[in-house]
Amino acid sequence: MTPVLRSYSHDTWQEGGGPARPLRDAATGEVVARLPATGPDPAAMLDHARRVGGPRCAPSPSPSAPPSSRRWPGTSATTPPSSPS
Secondary structure, three states: OOOOOEEEEEEEOOEEEEOOOEOOOOOOEEEEEEOOOOOOOHHHHHHHHHHHHHOOOOOOOOOOOOOOHHHHHHHOOOOOOOOOO
């Protein structure tokens, strides 16, 4: 049986509701999955993203900004923090 797609929302996988319709491969027309008629509440998803993800997604410094004004979020560094090895 073709799987019904789920949405990752609020830090968990969410099942949709209602009758599912086919999702077809654009090249072959083969049914690759089914889409539920309804999914997670978009307003609740946006609220969660703003509260949980927003603080973690601060914009990176603009490359065109003067070097003295480039600061990485949460630091006083003018160069990106190094990745852990």
